[in-house]
Amino acid sequence: MRKILAVALGILSAIGGFVDIGDLVFNTEAGATFGYQLLWAVVVGVVGIVVYSEMCGRVSAVAKRPVFDLVRERVGFGMGLATLIASEIVNLMTCAAEIGGIALCLQLLSALPYRLLIPVAVLALLLAGWVLPFEWIERLFGYLGLCLLVFAVAAIKLHPDWGQVAHGFVPGSHDGGSTLVYLYFVVGLLGAAMTPYEVYFYSSGAVEDGWGPEDLGLNRVTAMIGYGLGGFLSFALMIVAATLFLPQGISPELLGTPALGAAHALGLAGLLLALVGILFAIGGAAIETAFAGAYNLAQFFGWRWGKRKRPAGAPRFTLAWVVIFVLAIAVVMTGIDPIKLTEYSVIFSVVALPLTYLPILLVANDRAYMGSHRNGRLANTLGMLYLFVILAISLAAIPLMLLTNGGQG
Amino acid sequence: MIRRALPIALALVLAGCGSRSPEQQAESLHSLAAEGALLARDAADGRVTEPFTRVHSTELAKLATKLHTSSDARIASLATEVAADLERLGDASHAGQLEIARELEAAARATDG
Numbered sequence A: 001m002r003k004i005l006a007v008a009l010g011i012l013s014a015i016g017g018f019v020d021i022g023d024l025v026f027n028t029e030a031g032a033t034f035g036y037q038l039l040w041a042v043v044v045g046v047v048g049i050v051v052y053s054e055m056c057g058r059v060s061a062v063a064k065r066p067v068f069d070l071v072r073e074r075v076g077f078g079m080g081l082a083t084l085i086a087s088e089i090v091n092l093m094t095c096a097a098e099i100g101g102i103a104l105c106l107q108l109l110s111a112l113p114y115r116l117l118i119p120v121a122v123l124a125l126l127l128a129g130w131v132l133p134f135e136w137i138e139r140l141f142g143y144l145g146l147c148l149l150v151f152a153v154a155a156i157k158l159h160p161d162w163g164q165v166a167h168g169f170v171p172g173s174h175d176g177g178s179t180l181v182y183l184y185f186v187v188g189l190l191g192a193a194m195t196p197y198e199v200y201f202y203s204s205g206a207v208e209d210g211w212g213p214e215d216l217g218l219n220r221v222t223a224m225i226g227y228g229l230g231g232f233l234s235f236a237l238m239i240v241a242a243t244l245f246l247p248q249g250i251s252p253e254l255l256g257t258p259a260l261g262a263a264h265a266l267g268l269a270g271l272l273l274a275l276v277g278i279l280f281a282i283g284g285a286a287i288e289t290a291f292a293g294a295y296n297l298a299q300f301f302g303w304r305w306g307k308r309k310r311p312a313g314a315p316r317f318t319l320a321w322v323v324i325f326v327l328a329i330a331v332v333m334t335g336i337d338p339i340k341l342t343e344y345s346v347i348f349s350v351v352a353l354p355l356t357y358l359p360i361l362l363v364a365n366d367r368a369y370m371g372s373h374r375n376g377r378l379a380n381t382l383g384m385l386y387l388f389v390i391l392a393i394s395l396a397a398i399p400l401m402l403l404t405n406g407g408q409g
Numbered sequence B: 001m002i003r004r005a006l007p008i009a010l011a012l013v014l015a016g017c018g019s020r021s022p023e024q025q026a027e028s029l030h031s032l033a034a035e036g037a038l039l040a041r042d043a044a045d046g047r048v049t050e051p052f053t054r055v056h057s058t059e060l061a062k063l064a065t066k067l068h069t070s071s072d073a074r075i076a077s078l079a080t081e082v083a084a085d086l087e088r089l090g091d092a093s094h095a096g097q098l099e100i101a102r103e104l105e106a107a108a109r110a111t112d113g
Helices: A002-016 A021-034 A039-063 A067-075 A077-110 A114-131 A134-157 A162-167 A179-193 A196-208 A213-248 A256-301 A315-333 A338-364 A367-373 A377-403 B002-017 B022-044 B050-069 B073-089 B094-112
Strands: none
Touching: A021 A077, A021 A179, A021 A213, A021 A256, A021 A338, A039 A067, A039 A179, A039 A196, A039 A213, A039 A338, A039 A367, A039 A377, A067 A077, A067 A196, A067 A256, A067 A338, A077 A114, A077 A196, A077 A256, A077 A315, A077 A338, A077 B050, A114 A134, A114 A256, A114 A315, A134 A196, A134 A213, A134 A256, A179 A213, A179 A338, A179 A377, A196 A213, A196 A256, A196 A338, A213 A256, A213 B022, A256 A315, A256 B022, A256 B050, A315 A338, A338 A367, A338 A377, B022 B050, B022 B073, B022 B094, B050 B073, B073 B094
8 A cells, every 4th residue: 555655656746747847838839839730749758758767767776776877887988978968068958947937937926026036946946955855855846746737627628629639649741830840849849858857867766765676667657657647737738828829829938928828717726826836847847957967977977976865975966966056047147038048958958868868778778787677679669769769859959940040930 | 071061050050040020020029919918808807916917018028129129110110019018017907907908909910910
Protein backbone atom coordinates (compact mmCIF):
# COMPACT_ATOMS: atom_id res chain seq x y z
CA MET A 1 0.00 0.00 0.00
CA ARG A 2 2.82 2.34 0.98
CA LYS A 3 4.61 1.54 -2.29
CA ILE A 4 1.47 2.30 -4.34
CA LEU A 5 1.13 5.61 -2.50
CA ALA A 6 4.79 6.43 -3.21
CA VAL A 7 4.28 5.64 -6.91
CA ALA A 8 1.10 7.76 -7.03
CA LEU A 9 2.86 10.69 -5.35
CA GLY A 10 5.81 10.39 -7.74
CA ILE A 11 3.47 10.39 -10.72
CA LEU A 12 1.56 13.41 -9.43
CA SER A 13 4.76 15.42 -8.97
CA ALA A 14 5.96 14.34 -12.44
CA ILE A 15 2.69 15.56 -13.99
CA GLY A 16 2.84 18.89 -12.15
CA GLY A 17 6.54 19.24 -12.91
CA PHE A 18 6.26 18.46 -16.63
CA VAL A 19 5.31 21.90 -17.88
CA ASP A 20 7.88 24.69 -17.82
CA ILE A 21 7.98 28.13 -19.41
CA GLY A 22 9.09 26.64 -22.76
CA ASP A 23 5.99 24.42 -22.89
CA LEU A 24 3.75 27.33 -21.89
CA VAL A 25 5.13 29.62 -24.58
CA PHE A 26 5.40 27.15 -27.48
CA ASN A 27 2.12 25.29 -26.87
CA THR A 28 0.14 28.52 -26.57
CA GLU A 29 1.78 30.15 -29.60
CA ALA A 30 1.39 26.96 -31.66
CA GLY A 31 -2.31 26.67 -30.77
CA ALA A 32 -2.97 30.34 -31.57
CA THR A 33 -1.17 30.03 -34.92
CA PHE A 34 -2.09 26.55 -36.20
CA GLY A 35 -5.07 25.55 -34.07
CA TYR A 36 -5.08 21.86 -33.17
CA GLN A 37 -2.88 20.87 -36.11
CA LEU A 38 0.29 20.49 -34.02
CA LEU A 39 -1.06 18.27 -31.24
CA TRP A 40 0.78 15.33 -32.85
CA ALA A 41 4.12 17.09 -32.29
CA VAL A 42 3.44 17.15 -28.53
CA VAL A 43 2.81 13.39 -28.63
CA VAL A 44 6.12 12.84 -30.45
CA GLY A 45 7.95 15.00 -27.89
CA VAL A 46 6.31 13.32 -24.89
CA VAL A 47 7.12 9.80 -26.17
CA GLY A 48 10.72 10.97 -26.71
CA ILE A 49 11.14 12.24 -23.15
CA VAL A 50 9.49 9.07 -21.79
CA VAL A 51 11.89 6.85 -23.79
CA TYR A 52 15.03 8.70 -22.68
CA SER A 53 13.93 9.35 -19.08
CA GLU A 54 13.22 5.64 -18.68
CA MET A 55 16.74 4.91 -19.98
CA CYS A 56 18.28 7.48 -17.60
CA GLY A 57 16.37 6.15 -14.59
CA ARG A 58 17.33 2.57 -15.50
CA VAL A 59 21.01 3.50 -15.88
CA SER A 60 20.99 5.22 -12.47
CA ALA A 61 19.14 2.36 -10.79
CA VAL A 62 21.39 -0.37 -12.22
CA ALA A 63 24.80 1.33 -12.26
CA LYS A 64 23.99 3.35 -9.09
CA ARG A 65 25.73 6.24 -10.80
CA PRO A 66 24.12 9.23 -12.52
CA VAL A 67 24.16 9.51 -16.29
CA PHE A 68 26.65 12.37 -16.57
CA ASP A 69 29.23 10.49 -14.53
CA LEU A 70 28.99 7.55 -16.94
CA VAL A 71 28.84 9.78 -20.02
CA ARG A 72 32.31 11.16 -19.30
CA GLU A 73 33.67 7.69 -18.65
CA ARG A 74 32.01 6.17 -21.72
CA VAL A 75 32.58 8.87 -24.37
CA GLY A 76 35.85 10.36 -23.10
CA PHE A 77 36.94 13.75 -21.78
CA GLY A 78 36.62 15.78 -25.02
CA MET A 79 33.10 14.70 -25.94
CA GLY A 80 32.11 14.81 -22.26
CA LEU A 81 33.40 18.38 -21.97
CA ALA A 82 31.50 19.44 -25.09
CA THR A 83 28.34 17.93 -23.62
CA LEU A 84 29.01 19.68 -20.31
CA ILE A 85 29.54 23.12 -21.90
CA ALA A 86 26.46 22.83 -24.12
CA SER A 87 24.26 21.65 -21.28
CA GLU A 88 25.51 24.37 -18.91
CA ILE A 89 24.78 27.12 -21.46
CA VAL A 90 21.29 25.76 -22.10
CA ASN A 91 20.68 25.26 -18.35
CA LEU A 92 21.68 28.84 -17.61
CA MET A 93 19.48 30.27 -20.39
CA THR A 94 16.54 28.12 -19.29
CA CYS A 95 17.03 29.00 -15.62
CA ALA A 96 17.12 32.72 -16.48
CA ALA A 97 13.96 32.40 -18.59
CA GLU A 98 12.16 30.57 -15.76
CA ILE A 99 13.21 33.24 -13.23
CA GLY A 100 11.95 35.99 -15.54
CA GLY A 101 8.72 34.03 -15.87
CA ILE A 102 8.33 33.75 -12.09
CA ALA A 103 8.82 37.51 -11.71
CA LEU A 104 6.24 38.16 -14.47
CA CYS A 105 3.80 35.81 -12.79
CA LEU A 106 4.29 37.48 -9.39
CA GLN A 107 3.76 40.84 -11.10
CA LEU A 108 0.45 39.64 -12.61
CA LEU A 109 -0.63 38.59 -9.11
CA SER A 110 0.54 41.70 -7.25
CA ALA A 111 1.15 44.56 -9.74
CA LEU A 112 4.51 45.18 -8.01
CA PRO A 113 7.46 46.28 -10.21
CA TYR A 114 8.98 43.47 -12.31
CA ARG A 115 12.59 44.40 -11.47
CA LEU A 116 11.85 44.28 -7.75
CA LEU A 117 10.27 40.84 -8.11
CA ILE A 118 13.28 39.28 -9.86
CA PRO A 119 15.50 39.25 -6.72
CA VAL A 120 12.46 38.29 -4.63
CA ALA A 121 11.93 35.27 -6.89
CA VAL A 122 15.59 34.24 -6.72
CA LEU A 123 15.73 34.63 -2.93
CA ALA A 124 12.64 32.42 -2.59
CA LEU A 125 14.20 29.80 -4.89
CA LEU A 126 17.53 29.91 -3.01
CA LEU A 127 15.68 29.48 0.27
CA ALA A 128 13.64 26.56 -1.08
CA GLY A 129 16.77 24.93 -2.52
CA TRP A 130 18.71 25.40 0.72
CA VAL A 131 16.07 24.51 3.31
CA LEU A 132 13.75 21.96 1.73
CA PRO A 133 14.69 18.28 1.45
CA PHE A 134 14.89 16.86 -2.08
CA GLU A 135 11.52 15.10 -2.03
CA TRP A 136 9.81 18.21 -0.63
CA ILE A 137 11.16 20.32 -3.46
CA GLU A 138 9.77 17.81 -5.96
CA ARG A 139 6.44 17.58 -4.19
CA LEU A 140 5.85 21.24 -3.27
CA PHE A 141 6.43 22.48 -6.82
CA GLY A 142 4.98 19.37 -8.50
CA TYR A 143 1.73 19.35 -6.51
CA LEU A 144 1.09 23.08 -6.77
CA GLY A 145 2.02 22.87 -10.45
CA LEU A 146 -1.00 20.58 -10.74
CA CYS A 147 -3.12 23.76 -10.56
CA LEU A 148 -2.31 23.88 -14.29
CA LEU A 149 -5.00 21.22 -14.69
CA VAL A 150 -7.29 24.26 -14.74
CA PHE A 151 -6.31 24.53 -18.43
CA ALA A 152 -7.79 21.08 -19.06
CA VAL A 153 -11.07 22.21 -17.49
CA ALA A 154 -10.91 25.48 -19.45
CA ALA A 155 -10.30 23.54 -22.68
CA ILE A 156 -13.48 21.49 -22.10
CA LYS A 157 -15.47 24.58 -21.06
CA LEU A 158 -14.53 26.40 -24.27
CA HIS A 159 -16.25 23.63 -26.31
CA PRO A 160 -13.61 22.91 -28.94
CA ASP A 161 -14.53 20.95 -32.07
CA TRP A 162 -13.45 17.51 -30.79
CA GLY A 163 -13.36 16.12 -34.30
CA GLN A 164 -10.79 18.75 -35.25
CA VAL A 165 -8.91 18.06 -32.00
CA ALA A 166 -8.71 14.35 -32.88
CA HIS A 167 -7.59 15.26 -36.39
CA GLY A 168 -4.71 17.26 -34.85
CA PHE A 169 -3.14 14.08 -33.53
CA VAL A 170 -2.48 12.92 -37.09
CA PRO A 171 0.46 14.65 -38.81
CA GLY A 172 -0.32 15.88 -42.28
CA SER A 173 -0.76 18.94 -44.43
CA HIS A 174 -1.51 22.17 -42.62
CA ASP A 175 -3.23 25.46 -43.24
CA GLY A 176 -3.19 28.88 -41.60
CA GLY A 177 0.51 29.71 -41.85
CA SER A 178 3.67 29.14 -43.87
CA THR A 179 5.38 25.74 -43.95
CA LEU A 180 8.56 27.23 -42.44
CA VAL A 181 6.64 28.63 -39.46
CA TYR A 182 4.87 25.26 -39.08
CA LEU A 183 8.24 23.49 -39.02
CA TYR A 184 9.62 26.06 -36.57
CA PHE A 185 6.80 25.21 -34.16
CA VAL A 186 7.37 21.46 -34.65
CA VAL A 187 11.01 21.99 -33.66
CA GLY A 188 10.03 24.22 -30.72
CA LEU A 189 7.41 21.80 -29.39
CA LEU A 190 9.81 18.86 -29.58
CA GLY A 191 12.56 20.93 -27.93
CA ALA A 192 10.24 22.14 -25.17
CA ALA A 193 9.13 18.58 -24.40
CA MET A 194 12.64 17.06 -24.52
CA THR A 195 14.64 19.74 -22.67
CA PRO A 196 17.98 18.21 -21.57
CA TYR A 197 17.82 19.35 -17.93
CA GLU A 198 14.79 17.09 -17.38
CA VAL A 199 16.74 13.87 -17.99
CA TYR A 200 19.80 15.02 -16.02
CA PHE A 201 17.63 15.98 -13.06
CA TYR A 202 15.62 12.76 -13.32
CA SER A 203 18.73 10.59 -13.37
CA SER A 204 20.43 12.40 -10.47
CA GLY A 205 17.15 12.31 -8.55
CA ALA A 206 17.05 8.53 -8.99
CA VAL A 207 20.53 8.27 -7.42
CA GLU A 208 19.51 10.70 -4.65
CA ASP A 209 16.46 8.52 -3.94
CA GLY A 210 18.71 5.44 -3.76
CA TRP A 211 16.99 3.55 -6.58
CA GLY A 212 18.22 0.03 -7.26
CA PRO A 213 17.30 -2.69 -9.77
CA GLU A 214 14.19 -3.42 -7.68
CA ASP A 215 12.92 0.07 -8.59
CA LEU A 216 12.97 -0.46 -12.36
CA GLY A 217 9.19 -0.92 -12.35
CA LEU A 218 8.76 2.34 -10.44
CA ASN A 219 11.07 4.03 -12.95
CA ARG A 220 9.04 2.75 -15.91
CA VAL A 221 5.70 3.74 -14.36
CA THR A 222 6.89 7.21 -13.29
CA ALA A 223 8.41 7.97 -16.68
CA MET A 224 5.49 6.65 -18.72
CA ILE A 225 2.50 7.78 -16.69
CA GLY A 226 4.03 10.90 -15.11
CA TYR A 227 5.42 12.40 -18.31
CA GLY A 228 2.61 10.92 -20.39
CA LEU A 229 -0.09 12.59 -18.32
CA GLY A 230 2.05 15.72 -18.08
CA GLY A 231 1.69 15.86 -21.85
CA PHE A 232 -2.06 16.36 -21.33
CA LEU A 233 -1.30 19.75 -19.82
CA SER A 234 0.47 20.66 -23.07
CA PHE A 235 -2.57 19.50 -25.06
CA ALA A 236 -4.83 21.58 -22.83
CA LEU A 237 -2.73 24.74 -23.32
CA MET A 238 -2.77 24.26 -27.09
CA ILE A 239 -6.52 23.54 -27.21
CA VAL A 240 -7.34 26.66 -25.13
CA ALA A 241 -5.21 28.81 -27.45
CA ALA A 242 -6.66 27.19 -30.57
CA THR A 243 -10.26 27.60 -29.41
CA LEU A 244 -10.08 31.07 -27.92
CA PHE A 245 -7.18 32.98 -29.48
CA LEU A 246 -6.96 31.71 -33.07
CA PRO A 247 -10.52 32.73 -34.11
CA GLN A 248 -9.89 36.25 -32.76
CA GLY A 249 -6.49 36.62 -34.44
CA ILE A 250 -4.63 36.87 -31.14
CA SER A 251 -0.91 35.93 -31.26
CA PRO A 252 0.19 35.48 -27.64
CA GLU A 253 3.37 37.41 -26.86
CA LEU A 254 3.00 37.65 -23.06
CA LEU A 255 2.93 35.20 -20.16
CA GLY A 256 -0.40 36.62 -19.02
CA THR A 257 -2.14 35.53 -22.23
CA PRO A 258 -2.55 31.80 -21.36
CA ALA A 259 -3.84 32.85 -17.93
CA LEU A 260 -6.36 35.13 -19.66
CA GLY A 261 -7.63 32.04 -21.51
CA ALA A 262 -8.31 30.26 -18.20
CA ALA A 263 -9.98 33.39 -16.79
CA HIS A 264 -12.20 33.78 -19.83
CA ALA A 265 -13.43 30.19 -19.49
CA LEU A 266 -13.65 29.87 -15.71
CA GLY A 267 -13.62 33.38 -14.22
CA LEU A 268 -11.58 34.60 -11.27
CA ALA A 269 -10.94 31.12 -9.84
CA GLY A 270 -9.62 30.04 -13.24
CA LEU A 271 -7.26 33.00 -13.39
CA LEU A 272 -5.88 32.46 -9.90
CA LEU A 273 -5.43 28.70 -10.35
CA ALA A 274 -3.69 29.32 -13.69
CA LEU A 275 -1.31 31.90 -12.19
CA VAL A 276 -0.50 29.73 -9.15
CA GLY A 277 0.01 26.71 -11.43
CA ILE A 278 2.29 28.68 -13.75
CA LEU A 279 4.20 30.13 -10.79
CA PHE A 280 4.96 26.75 -9.21
CA ALA A 281 5.49 24.88 -12.48
CA ILE A 282 8.14 27.32 -13.64
CA GLY A 283 9.46 27.76 -10.07
CA GLY A 284 10.08 24.02 -9.92
CA ALA A 285 11.69 24.12 -13.35
CA ALA A 286 14.00 26.97 -12.23
CA ILE A 287 15.22 24.87 -9.29
CA GLU A 288 15.56 21.80 -11.51
CA THR A 289 17.68 23.68 -14.08
CA ALA A 290 19.99 25.12 -11.40
CA PHE A 291 20.37 21.72 -9.75
CA ALA A 292 20.80 19.95 -13.09
CA GLY A 293 23.64 22.38 -13.89
CA ALA A 294 25.28 21.71 -10.51
CA TYR A 295 24.79 17.94 -10.81
CA ASN A 296 26.46 17.93 -14.24
CA LEU A 297 29.45 19.99 -13.08
CA ALA A 298 29.94 17.93 -9.92
CA GLN A 299 29.56 14.60 -11.70
CA PHE A 300 31.91 15.63 -14.53
CA PHE A 301 34.68 16.88 -12.21
CA GLY A 302 34.16 14.18 -9.58
CA TRP A 303 33.07 16.50 -6.75
CA ARG A 304 30.97 15.32 -3.85
CA TRP A 305 27.37 16.04 -4.74
CA GLY A 306 23.83 15.55 -3.59
CA LYS A 307 20.95 17.52 -2.20
CA ARG A 308 20.66 15.00 0.60
CA LYS A 309 24.11 16.03 1.87
CA ARG A 310 24.36 19.17 4.02
CA PRO A 311 25.80 22.14 2.06
CA ALA A 312 29.10 21.77 3.94
CA GLY A 313 29.18 18.10 2.93
CA ALA A 314 29.11 18.97 -0.77
CA PRO A 315 30.45 22.57 -0.85
CA ARG A 316 31.38 22.83 -4.54
CA PHE A 317 28.06 21.30 -5.61
CA THR A 318 26.19 23.76 -3.37
CA LEU A 319 28.27 26.68 -4.63
CA ALA A 320 27.57 25.61 -8.22
CA TRP A 321 23.76 25.82 -7.99
CA VAL A 322 23.95 29.09 -6.06
CA VAL A 323 26.26 30.54 -8.76
CA ILE A 324 23.87 29.36 -11.50
CA PHE A 325 21.06 31.30 -9.80
CA VAL A 326 23.32 34.38 -9.46
CA LEU A 327 24.30 34.22 -13.15
CA ALA A 328 20.66 33.70 -14.13
CA ILE A 329 19.56 36.77 -12.17
CA ALA A 330 22.31 38.77 -13.94
CA VAL A 331 20.93 37.66 -17.32
CA VAL A 332 17.33 38.58 -16.43
CA MET A 333 18.30 41.94 -14.90
CA THR A 334 19.72 43.02 -18.29
CA GLY A 335 16.07 43.60 -19.20
CA ILE A 336 15.87 40.83 -21.80
CA ASP A 337 12.27 39.75 -22.48
CA PRO A 338 11.77 36.38 -20.69
CA ILE A 339 9.45 35.15 -23.44
CA LYS A 340 12.08 35.84 -26.13
CA LEU A 341 14.73 34.29 -23.87
CA THR A 342 12.52 31.21 -23.53
CA GLU A 343 12.25 30.88 -27.30
CA TYR A 344 16.05 31.18 -27.66
CA SER A 345 16.70 28.74 -24.81
CA VAL A 346 14.36 26.13 -26.31
CA ILE A 347 15.86 26.50 -29.79
CA PHE A 348 19.45 26.35 -28.46
CA SER A 349 18.55 23.35 -26.33
CA VAL A 350 17.38 21.64 -29.54
CA VAL A 351 20.84 22.28 -31.03
CA ALA A 352 22.43 20.62 -27.98
CA LEU A 353 20.01 17.66 -27.88
CA PRO A 354 22.25 15.15 -29.75
CA LEU A 355 25.06 15.83 -27.26
CA THR A 356 22.67 14.91 -24.45
CA TYR A 357 20.84 11.95 -25.89
CA LEU A 358 23.53 10.11 -27.91
CA PRO A 359 25.73 9.38 -24.83
CA ILE A 360 22.64 8.26 -22.87
CA LEU A 361 21.77 5.79 -25.62
CA LEU A 362 25.37 4.51 -25.69
CA VAL A 363 25.53 4.00 -21.93
CA ALA A 364 22.06 2.41 -21.67
CA ASN A 365 23.10 -0.04 -24.36
CA ASP A 366 26.47 -0.95 -22.83
CA ARG A 367 26.54 -4.42 -21.30
CA ALA A 368 29.56 -3.47 -19.14
CA TYR A 369 27.43 -0.96 -17.19
CA MET A 370 23.96 -2.40 -17.58
CA GLY A 371 24.43 -6.17 -17.69
CA SER A 372 21.11 -7.86 -18.36
CA HIS A 373 19.26 -4.53 -17.92
CA ARG A 374 20.71 -2.95 -21.04
CA ASN A 375 18.32 -1.66 -23.72
CA GLY A 376 15.98 -4.19 -25.24
CA ARG A 377 14.87 -4.16 -28.86
CA LEU A 378 12.01 -1.71 -28.30
CA ALA A 379 14.12 0.78 -26.32
CA ASN A 380 16.88 0.60 -28.95
CA THR A 381 14.50 1.02 -31.88
CA LEU A 382 12.78 4.00 -30.28
CA GLY A 383 16.10 5.41 -29.07
CA MET A 384 17.62 5.26 -32.56
CA LEU A 385 14.47 6.66 -34.17
CA TYR A 386 14.49 9.60 -31.80
CA LEU A 387 18.19 10.12 -32.31
CA PHE A 388 17.53 10.64 -36.04
CA VAL A 389 14.66 13.02 -35.25
CA ILE A 390 16.87 14.90 -32.78
CA LEU A 391 19.71 15.18 -35.31
CA ALA A 392 17.34 16.51 -37.97
CA ILE A 393 15.73 19.13 -35.74
CA SER A 394 19.06 20.18 -34.24
CA LEU A 395 20.33 21.02 -37.74
CA ALA A 396 17.12 22.80 -38.69
CA ALA A 397 16.51 24.74 -35.45
CA ILE A 398 18.61 27.89 -35.91
CA PRO A 399 17.99 28.34 -39.67
CA LEU A 400 14.24 28.03 -39.02
CA MET A 401 14.39 30.52 -36.15
CA LEU A 402 16.19 33.04 -38.38
CA LEU A 403 14.09 32.46 -41.49
CA THR A 404 10.78 32.77 -39.62
CA ASN A 405 11.86 35.63 -37.36
CA GLY A 406 11.21 33.45 -34.33
CA GLY A 407 7.96 32.00 -35.68
CA GLN A 408 6.44 35.34 -36.63
CA GLY A 409 6.64 34.66 -40.36
CA MET B 1 34.04 26.04 -46.89
CA ILE B 2 33.89 29.08 -44.58
CA ARG B 3 33.76 31.39 -47.61
CA ARG B 4 30.69 29.54 -48.86
CA ALA B 5 29.04 29.30 -45.46
CA LEU B 6 29.44 32.96 -44.51
CA PRO B 7 27.19 34.48 -47.21
CA ILE B 8 24.54 31.85 -46.47
CA ALA B 9 24.68 32.60 -42.75
CA LEU B 10 24.56 36.35 -43.46
CA ALA B 11 21.55 35.92 -45.75
CA LEU B 12 19.78 33.90 -43.06
CA VAL B 13 20.50 36.52 -40.42
CA LEU B 14 19.35 39.35 -42.68
CA ALA B 15 16.20 37.44 -43.60
CA GLY B 16 15.44 36.89 -39.94
CA CYS B 17 16.27 40.33 -38.64
CA GLY B 18 14.69 42.36 -41.39
CA SER B 19 12.08 44.92 -40.41
CA ARG B 20 8.48 43.70 -40.45
CA SER B 21 6.23 44.44 -43.39
CA PRO B 22 3.12 46.67 -42.99
CA GLU B 23 0.95 43.53 -43.36
CA GLN B 24 2.78 41.86 -40.46
CA GLN B 25 2.50 45.06 -38.41
CA ALA B 26 -1.25 45.17 -39.11
CA GLU B 27 -1.54 41.55 -37.92
CA SER B 28 0.38 42.40 -34.74
CA LEU B 29 -1.81 45.41 -34.09
CA HIS B 30 -4.96 43.36 -34.73
CA SER B 31 -3.71 40.79 -32.21
CA LEU B 32 -2.98 43.43 -29.54
CA ALA B 33 -6.31 45.19 -30.02
CA ALA B 34 -8.25 41.89 -29.97
CA GLU B 35 -6.47 40.69 -26.84
CA GLY B 36 -7.02 44.09 -25.20
CA ALA B 37 -10.73 43.88 -26.03
CA LEU B 38 -10.94 40.36 -24.54
CA LEU B 39 -9.18 41.59 -21.40
CA ALA B 40 -11.45 44.63 -21.13
CA ARG B 41 -14.62 42.49 -21.45
CA ASP B 42 -13.31 39.98 -18.89
CA ALA B 43 -12.40 42.84 -16.54
CA ALA B 44 -15.92 44.28 -16.90
CA ASP B 45 -17.39 40.82 -16.17
CA GLY B 46 -15.24 40.48 -13.02
CA ARG B 47 -13.33 37.51 -14.47
CA VAL B 48 -9.87 39.00 -13.83
CA THR B 49 -8.30 40.77 -10.87
CA GLU B 50 -7.40 44.45 -10.84
CA PRO B 51 -3.63 43.85 -10.66
CA PHE B 52 -3.84 41.43 -13.58
CA THR B 53 -5.81 43.93 -15.68
CA ARG B 54 -3.39 46.75 -14.87
CA VAL B 55 -0.21 44.77 -15.55
CA HIS B 56 -1.42 42.92 -18.64
CA SER B 57 -2.94 46.00 -20.27
CA THR B 58 0.27 47.98 -19.62
CA GLU B 59 2.35 45.22 -21.28
CA LEU B 60 0.00 45.14 -24.27
CA ALA B 61 0.21 48.96 -24.49
CA LYS B 62 4.02 48.77 -24.55
CA LEU B 63 3.86 46.37 -27.51
CA ALA B 64 1.36 48.64 -29.32
CA THR B 65 3.63 51.63 -28.72
CA LYS B 66 6.37 49.89 -30.73
CA LEU B 67 4.11 50.14 -33.79
CA HIS B 68 3.90 53.97 -33.53
CA THR B 69 6.88 54.19 -35.83
CA SER B 70 5.31 52.12 -38.62
CA SER B 71 5.96 53.44 -42.11
CA ASP B 72 2.25 52.93 -42.79
CA ALA B 73 0.52 56.08 -41.48
CA ARG B 74 -2.80 54.25 -40.88
CA ILE B 75 -1.13 51.58 -38.73
CA ALA B 76 0.88 54.20 -36.82
CA SER B 77 -2.26 56.20 -36.08
CA LEU B 78 -4.27 53.12 -35.04
CA ALA B 79 -1.37 51.95 -32.87
CA THR B 80 -1.45 55.29 -31.01
CA GLU B 81 -5.18 54.89 -30.34
CA VAL B 82 -4.85 51.24 -29.27
CA ALA B 83 -1.95 52.04 -26.92
CA ALA B 84 -3.91 54.92 -25.37
CA ASP B 85 -6.97 52.68 -24.81
CA LEU B 86 -4.84 49.97 -23.24
CA GLU B 87 -3.12 52.47 -20.94
CA ARG B 88 -6.53 53.71 -19.75
CA LEU B 89 -7.86 50.20 -19.13
CA GLY B 90 -5.97 49.60 -15.87
CA ASP B 91 -7.78 52.40 -14.02
CA ALA B 92 -11.08 52.40 -15.91
CA SER B 93 -14.49 52.07 -14.24
CA HIS B 94 -16.90 49.27 -15.22
CA ALA B 95 -18.54 51.50 -17.86
CA GLY B 96 -15.11 52.65 -19.00
CA GLN B 97 -13.94 49.05 -19.43
CA LEU B 98 -16.94 48.28 -21.66
CA GLU B 99 -16.30 51.44 -23.72
CA ILE B 100 -12.62 50.53 -24.12
CA ALA B 101 -13.61 47.00 -25.16
CA ARG B 102 -15.83 48.44 -27.93
CA GLU B 103 -13.10 50.82 -29.10
CA LEU B 104 -10.48 48.04 -29.19
CA GLU B 105 -12.85 45.74 -31.08
CA ALA B 106 -13.37 48.52 -33.63
CA ALA B 107 -9.61 49.02 -33.88
CA ALA B 108 -9.11 45.27 -34.44
CA ARG B 109 -11.68 45.37 -37.25
CA ALA B 110 -10.01 48.46 -38.73
CA THR B 111 -6.69 46.62 -39.05
CA ASP B 112 -8.40 44.06 -41.30
CA GLY B 113 -9.43 46.62 -43.87
